[in-house]
């Protein structure tokens with residue numbers, strides 16, 4: 001399966017989701033290719049840190065950097081050799097993101113509640129509809145990241161997301177939890193990080209199930 005973590009906002013959790021899904025998939029015994037299509041290189045940096053943390057066993061997946069049209073041509077060529085490809089794109093409408101969307105099976109778009117992020121979903125929905133012209137089975141979902149523990153921001157944001165054409169809102173939020181940050185800065189998925197945060201683990205597992213078992 002080809003999973004793309006994207007959107008047109010930075011700092012919303014695309015790389016967090018891409019790296020967690022990659023590691024969790026690899027830990028299930030799958031042969032995974034993680035494609036870093038963001039020139040900021042977060043996914044590649046994560047892998048470098050992971051290789052330092054897990055010197056003996058190694059990252060457990062293959063990581064490459066690709067930009068622009070090469071995202072499509074190279075992934076199409078390599079996808080046959082892997083069980084899964086996870087593509088982490090930058091937070092802009094780039095040729096690389098469009099190339100990724102042209103062949104993705106699943107596109108996941110995180111957004112933050114209580115911010116202007118939710119309004120960017122409309123443009124992302126348009127990108128999806130354009131991609132569907134030649135990738136008609138593209139499944140596109142949006143989820144709340146860094147969900148607030150209290151207040152109505154989550155439900156307000158969810159209501160807007162549900163009305164966005166082109167994107168399906170799914171109820172699999174990730175809470176705003178330190179464990180996501182701490183795990184990432186050690187090159188680990190939140191499922192691997194100690195001391196474990198059972199809420200964070202439950203949330204990421206729910207998202208994993210939704211994206212891979214759908």
Ligand SMILES: Nc1ncnc2c1ncn2[C@@H]1O[C@H](COP(=O)(O)OP(=O)(O)O)[C@@H](O)[C@H]1O
Pocket residue numbers: 009010011012013014015016017042091145146147174175176177178180181182184
């Ligand atoms: N659910 C979360 N809880 C706490 N921190 C988070 C969460 N998701 C992401 N972060 C942190 O927010 C920052 C931006 O996340 P990142 O995944 O790099 O976003 P993007 O790839 O969309 O730019 C990172 O420091 C990351 O560790």
Ligand SMILES: [Mg+2]
Pocket residue numbers: 011014015016038042088089090
């Ligand atoms: Mg990123």
